[in-house]
Amino acid sequence: MGFFRCMNQFCASGPHGKLGHDFEGAVPVCPKCASDARLPRYAHLIQQLETIHYDPPDPKVFGMGQGILACRPDFHWTEPGRDRRAYHVSGVKEAVNCPVCKASPLFLADEPDREATKPPVGDLTNGPPLESIPEQFRDVELRVQQTREGPALVKAS
Numbered sequence: 001m002g003f004f005r006c007m008n009q010f011c012a013s014g015p016h017g018k019l020g021h022d023f024e025g026a027v028p029v030c031p032k033c034a035s036d037a038r039l040p041r042y043a044h045l046i047q048q049l050e051t052i053h054y055d056p057p058d059p060k061v062f063g064m065g066q067g068i069l070a071c072r073p074d075f076h077w078t079e080p081g082r083d084r085r086a087y088h089v090s091g092v093k094e095a096v097n098c099p100v101c102k103a104s105p106l107f108l109a110d111e112p113d114r115e116a117t118k119p120p121v122g123d124l125t126n127g128p129p130l131e132s133i134p135e136q137f138r139d140v141e142l143r144v145q146q147t148r149e150g151p152a153l154v155k156a157s
């Protein structure tokens with residue numbers, strides 16, 4: 001069983017839709033145009049896809065995932081010592097193709113309000129307001145301000 005994408009232009013969902021046609025199968029044969037990647041004549045049309053798991057969005061930090069796989073919620077793929085390159089994850093549901101992830105309660109649950117977790121946008125000349133930056137990243141922001149404005153403007157925390 002594998003995930004594949006047929007790049008025959010006539011298999012795309014529409015002229016303005018996503019390129020290619022994604023399908024799952026035991027053999028790399030497009031169900032729409034019958035291109036068979038095992039035959040050299042058609043091999044260039046079919047791409048093998050990685051399994052993309054769902055990493056649900058972090059409820060607090062905008063743009064971050066929780067570091068888990070929805071199909072294995074007890075497994076922290078970002079834990080130190082793990083080879084992160086071995087895991088293909090996305091927080092964008094449309095990009096996920098793992099069938100177990102797609103059937104999981106985490107995948108089916110409503111996403112947190114992403115707008116609510118965005119830091120407030122105001123005058124960003126000197127970076128976002130310090131209060132809007134999560135505690136664990138504040139020292140990083142101070143260094144950025146240091147290089148930009150010189151040590152005199154660095155706020156003592």
Ligand SMILES: [Zn+2]
Pocket residue numbers: 006007008011021030031032033034035
């Ligand atoms: Zn096709």
Ligand SMILES: [Zn+2]
Pocket residue numbers: 052053054069070071072098099100101102
């Ligand atoms: Zn998965």
